[in-house]
Amino acid sequence: MTIQLDLARVPFAADLARYGDSPAILTRSGILSYQELADRVTALARRLGPVRRLVALAAANDVDSLVAYLAALESGHPLIVVPADKPSALDAVLSVYDPDVVLRSRAGAAGFDERRPGTAHELHPDLALLLSTSGSTGSPKLVRLSHANVQSNAEAIADYLGIGPGDRAATTLPMSYSYGLSVINSHLLRGAGLVLTEHSVVDPCFWDLFRSAGATSFAAVPYTFELLERVGFAGMDLPGLRYVTQAGGRLDPDTVHSFAELGRRRGWNLFVMYGATEATARMAYLPPDLATTVPQTIGIPVPGGSFRIDPVPGLEHGELVYTGPNVMLGYAEDAGDLAAGRTIGELRTGDLARLHPAGVYEIVGRRSRFVKIVGLRVDLGRIEQILADLGAQSACAGNDAGLVVAVEGDHDTALLGKVLAQDAGLPRASVALHAVDSLPRLSTGKIDYPAVLALGLPASTRPAPVRGAGTAGPVSVRTIFAETLECPDIGDDDTFVSLGGDSLSYVAASVRLEQALGHLPANWHVTPVKDLQPHRRASRTRRLFAPIETSIVLRAAAIVCIISTHVGLFHWQGTAHVLMAVAGYNFARFQVSGERSVRLRRQLSSVARIVVPSVAFIAVAYLVTDHYSPANILLLNAVLGPEEVTTQWHFWFVEVLVYLLVAVTALLAIPWADLAERRYPLLFPLALTGAGLLTRFEVLDPGVPHTAPVLWIFALGWAIARARTAYQRCALSIVAVLTVPGYFQDVPREWTLLLGILLLIWVPVLPVPAGLRRLTAVLASSSLFAYLVHWLVYPPLAGMSPALAVAASLAAGAAYWALTMRATAALGRRKFRIGRRRSSEAADRAVRA
Structure with a gap:
């Protein structure tokens, strides 16, 4: 099939040369002007040829990937963008969509894999870009975006951020992620510079480049702010920083307030944003002057967009619906969908929302993130909020059998489980908390909820384990901890420290543990119960002296x-x-x-x-x-x-x-x-x-x-x-x-x-x-x-x-x-009995409900 190129293309990608010698890309290797970038884009566009073809790009945050992206947009070739470091993503695209051309960045030399001279597809004239729906790397479901989608959202973002030729944005997010692309699009639209890097914000090299290139902004997802705290961002000298943007998931209000205040003191703004790939990236933003007064809200629609709230039967709050020129054409699940035009006119976000008295919108839940346990409808987002109020960063998944909660860091999961079950009105046995070093995340920084669910449902919902020789150790350890710490509810992943042990109880526990296990493992006080196993019987010489x-x-x-x-x-x-x-x-x-x-x-x-x-x-x-x-x-x-x-x-x-x-x-x-x-x-x-x-x-x-x-x-x-x-x-x-x-x-x-x-x-x-x-x-x-x-x-x-x-x-x-x-x-037993009685009463009420 041969389809000659028409005039449908993304304007900002076609007009790069108008900014002449202004710096377009800044890297450690040097600076590329807009004219030089335009020349490279034009050369690759010619190589893609006059026939409109389906192109796949395995993108990294480098010059070759950016040139390939712009060349496809400039010349009207529909482009599928996947992450270069996830081969499975490209494999899925090759299998399901069979692209005509595959572009890759290969150590500074662009890889050009022409799989056929023309095209095997019928491609709708409005189709410009195809992106993964949520940052996942193996799903064939893609979002179909038009030329007008890409251009209009870039214009809206550049408008409310006030982007000008003097701005320079550091690329902290992958090009394959719609949020990362929106940074690129909005800056190239206004003749601003891109500080191109794949370094993380925890890497000192990133900040060295940020300063030397005169960067004025960077984009962040919620997880980025945790990293910023670790690297001492608050104390950094960043004289050129004008603003920081945040999207990619809800950022807790305390962090919004804290960073907004930090920005106010240091002379930069925090823009909290709300969006989805289905809206080409952005639907709303919170004006910086409201970030300290209503930090829990998403703000107002982007220029050209609008919201309404549709009632949802059985729920207090309605669903947020977005309308605007950046709403996608629709989804694609196989190559046949590439010929389709617009199939939706508005975007049903799936988020439950309300209009805040301050005139801004606030997300209060997720329509699809509900499960029903013992007859009680449970909002998984609300579970995460309960734990956040207790100082625990968490991710919650589950089904009607129970909840699975991953809790980041060193927390007393037994105590959190009791409090959580009580607050949610659930039986304690229906909640499984798992302590993890860090929450499982996708490459975009969003929570990987299937991975959370894979941590395991509550023990009461699983078949009982077969007891064998290896179970004696953990049971003995549980007995010692339970009696020493007066904590009857001890899980496999609990440790002496997480259960509240201190120097006063440490001595008694260590001596009994050494007797039970035959040895005292190094760092036993921070070792999970399941990993404290019996040792072979001590020798006679060892029994004469006890190592303490x-x-x-x-x-x-x-x-x-x-x-x-x-x-x-x-x-x-x-x-x-x-x-x-x-x-x-x-x-x-x-x-x-x-x-x-x-x-x-x-x-x-x-x-x-x-x-x-x-x-x-x-x-x-x-x-x-x-x-x-x-x-x-x-x-x-x-x-x-x-x-x-x-x-x-x-x-x-x-x-x-x-x-x-x-x-x-x-x-x-x-x-x-x-x-x-x-x-x-x-x-x-x-x-x-x-x-x-x-x-x-x-x-x-x-x-x-x-x-x-x-x-x-x-x-x-x-x-x-x-x-x-x-x-x-x-x-x-x-x-x-x-x-x-x-x-x-x-x-x-x-x-x-x-x-x-x-x-x-x-x-x-x-x-x-x-x-x-x-x-x-x-x-x-x-x-x-x-x-x-x-x-x-x-x-x-x-x-x-x-x-x-x-x-x-x-x-x-x-x-x-x-x-x-x-x-x-x-006293501890009395508190436990009171908590257990309250949990039982809450469970009874839930069952009756």
């Missing part, structure tokens, strides 16, 4: 030395400061992980587990003795107490530890500090160590008399937990060797502290006689409580027998620890 983690042994030994020194059984000072290093070490291991709001709750909970029993005991001590004051009860003696050393200074260790924990918790609640810690997990605590050394060497006065400054010791312990290589451990050892001497002006005391720090750095476990393993665990677990109670226990006994006074103090501390753990467990 060094931090646990140090805690047990330190409390014995502290109390013995106070009683006068023997004299060994310095171990209290070793405990400060261990406190920083454990803070880093248990309290510095996960999303900021989640770990803030975990940190505050950990502080409460120290403060509550301390305040309770000191209040009793205040009532039964005359040694203490109300400032002791409030843990403020170090600030408000007497300057002379009295009994009121007995609890200095607890007070200073609480001050440190509250201070670092507050610091990490600050976004820039949180970002710095995530980006530089070792350098961050080292910087704190440096700040602490200012008080250590008396450059600054910490304002806490009678206690040596300890921030640097705590921070050094934190850094030790972050060290991963021998080089890093050597560096930390050098810091310790250089800073500990002279600290107390007491050599034996300084050697004790230095030895404790070096053991923490270099020796992961210490051998303890097997018969003392349980005692070591109890002493370490109850060390804080023994420190508290010994001030009341030992004085009446020390005169009779110092050894008896030490033993009684340690026993009383263990008893107070056990009592506190029992009370905490009872």
Whole structure:
């Protein structure tokens, strides 16, 4: 079949030469002017020939791909664009549509594969461009776009963004994605420049090119903003930046507000946009001045377009319908559809919307994202919003059997599952939460919902697994965690840390786990339950000595030395400061992980587990003795107490530890500090160590008399937990060797502290006689409580027998620890029963509904 080219073509692609020597494309290799670009486009258009043919382009963000794209638009050849890095996408196109010509970018030399001299297809005269519907790479379903669609949407976008010849946009998105193409089209329409790159925003090379090329804008999808936070975008010097655009999915309102405010301070605008490939990219935009007042909305229609809201039976809100010159011709599912003209006149978005009082449109749900569970209609978008309100980034899929939710980052999935089921009115067993490092995404950055569903439906909807030899390990681990943490609902992917474990519960769990598994795996506290498996039976030599983690042994030994020194059984000072290093070490291991709001709750909970029993005991001590004051009860003696050393200074260790924990918790609640810690997990605590050394060497006065400054010791312990290589451990050892001497002006005391720090750095476990393993665990677990109670226990006994006074103090501390753990467990069980009852009541209501 032979079809001569007609005059139907995209005007901006045909008029490139009118901008002459203005820069059109800027790359690391140099600058290509509009005239040079036009010459290349014309040359390739001639090579495509006078017969109108179907062309497929495997596109990358490079000059050859851009020239090929423009040549097809300029000369009227219908073009299918697929990503160059997804061979399956091209394979699907070749199989279903059988293009006449295939163009590829091949390491700087354009590949031209002419599969036939003419065409095998009947091609509608309006057809200009075919794109994937959603960024997927294997579906044969394509969106048919006309020349007028492409031109009109480019004009609308250039209009509301105010694009001019001086603008230069960095290509942060793939050409095969309609959003990425819309950036190219709108800028070439106005004679602006394109900073062509395939680098990601996390790559420093991207920002180097951005600055050197004088870029004024870039496009972002929701995931991009997560990456921008990681790379410290807020602090970057980008003098040429004029605006940032966002589309490709809903961006949570808090992020919209935050980045809009950042832009206002730094002199650039944020344009939140709404669109679809079916509308050639854009349907609406939120004017930047409204981004801080109504950040949850999509704004107003693009120039030339309009919205209406059609009622949907059974739903509170109606469906958003768009009309405009950029609405597609229709879909294509095979080569025969390429001959069709316009089959639709308006676009039914499938989104549920309302008109906001501010005069802008707001998306409130998705018509197609509903499932029905136990008779209850569930909005999957609403599920994601519930979790977002709890500080968890998630993606939800499912069917009538149950929900599958992927939760990004280190979250307590068991707790989130309970809250989610309660809020949604669903039985807990119908919701499966899966913790993932990052949400599954398509190449466009959109959520890959089929991949979410593939994570697995709730266990109650699947056949029961066959139990075998390998199941004993996880069941045993669940029992240990359940009893240690008082958390009855434990899943395969839960970890000790995600279940709320901290340094107080770590000791008991580690000792029991080592007994159950036959060994204690490295990093067991962050290892999923399903991966904690039994080890072969230990040898006889191993049974004589139990390897126990060094931090646990140090805690047990330190409390014995502290109390013995106070009683006068023997004299060994310095171990209290070793405990400060261990406190920083454990803070880093248990309290510095996960999303900021989640770990803030975990940190505050950990502080409460120290403060509550301390305040309770000191209040009793205040009532039964005359040694203490109300400032002791409030843990403020170090600030408000007497300057002379009295009994009121007995609890200095607890007070200073609480001050440190509250201070670092507050610091990490600050976004820039949180970002710095995530980006530089070792350098961050080292910087704190440096700040602490200012008080250590008396450059600054910490304002806490009678206690040596300890921030640097705590921070050094934190850094030790972050060290991963021998080089890093050597560096930390050098810091310790250089800073500990002279600290107390007491050599034996300084050697004790230095030895404790070096053991923490270099020796992961210490051998303890097997018969003392349980005692070591109890002493370490109850060390804080023994420190508290010994001030009341030992004085009446020390005169009779110092050894008896030490033993009684340690026993009383263990008893107070056990009592506190029992009370905490009872409270936890009560909360769980209340939550379970509410979930059950909600489920009953759902069934009745």
